[in-house]
Amino acid sequence: xxxEPLGIDGAWLCTPQLHSDPRGLFLEWFRSDxxxxxxxxEFDVVQANHSVSGKGVVRGVHYADVPPGQAKYVTVPVxxxxxxxxxxxxxxxxxxxxxxxVLDDERRQGVFLAEGLGHAxxxxxxxxxxxxxxxxxxxxxxxxxxxxxxxxxxxxxNEYVETPIVSDRDLAAPSVAExxxxxxxxxxxxxxxxxxxxxxxx
Numbered sequence: 001x002x003x004e005p006l007g008i009d010g011a012w013l014c015t016p017q018l019h020s021d022p023r024g025l026f027l028e029w030f031r032s033d034x035x036x037x038x039x040x041x042e043f044d045v046v047q048a049n050h051s052v053s054g055k056g057v058v059r060g061v062h063y064a065d066v067p068p069g070q071a072k073y074v075t076v077p078v079x080x081x082x083x084x085x086x087x088x089x090x091x092x093x094x095x096x097x098x099x100x101x102v103l104d105d106e107r108r109q110g111v112f113l114a115e116g117l118g119h120a121x122x123x124x125x126x127x128x129x130x131x132x133x134x135x136x137x138x139x140x141x142x143x144x145x146x147x148x149x150x151x152x153x154x155x156x157x158n159e160y161v162e163t164p165i166v167s168d169r170d171l172a173a174p175s176v177a178e179x180x181x182x183x184x185x186x187x188x189x190x191x192x193x194x195x196x197x198x199x200x201x202x
Contacts, residue, residue, distance in 0.1 A: 001030075003112070006111075008094050009093070009094065010195070012039060012112045013101060013109060013110075015109050030133065035112060041114075045133045045135065046136060047136070048131065048134075049131070053128050056162070057164075058148050058166045060118065061119065061150075063119070064144070066194055067194060068139070068142060069194050071112070072134050072135075073113075074111045075131050076128060077108075078127060079123060081124055081128050084100045084119070087118070088186065089117070089188040090186065115194050120155065124160055144173075144179070145170055146176050148164075148166060149171070150177075
């Protein structure tokens with residue numbers, strides 16, 4: 001598996017090596033040692049989540065308070081999804097910026113997101129399955145969302161699906177500016193402290 005940084009600090013694209021023959025396909029879809037070497041940090045998996053979505057379903061933009069924060073490794077074992085990372089860390093050099101990549105069951109890539117980053121995706125096929133490995137168990141009081149339709153983010157849902165399908169919760173979520181004004185976004189300094197705490201010894 002190769003691991004390459006994306007354009008937002010704290011986000012990486014992970015590409016496995018695929019081994020196929022007449023019997024089918026084999027791959028190592030997650031390697032903690034390779035990820036740790038590339039990211040220079042620990043990623044302790046404590047929970048695994050799995051969602052299945054119809055074409056056009058948008059989930060996100062979701063994020064967690066820091067502390068405690070929640071790092072994620074996201075992959076698509078079935079179907080295809082437009083996967084988006086949003087920098088919601090107040091004070092970050094790339095605050096408000098997004099990175100996107102299509103994850104699918106052909107290339108079988110994954111995205112690793114550090115604590116404090118927002119995550120969203122749109123299913124591009126029916127029955128698209130998304131699997132997440134996460135570093136902290138689900139904690140409702142620490143989980144939040146910003147609007148996937150925030151015009152300042154300008155996320156390109158309509159370039160990929162004709163009619164995005166968004167939950168009531170996500171539709172009611174504040175814009176990034178509103179969340180920032182309410183003090184609801186993680187600070188970059190708090191995220192850097194978290195990253196330092198999980199950094200591998202040099």
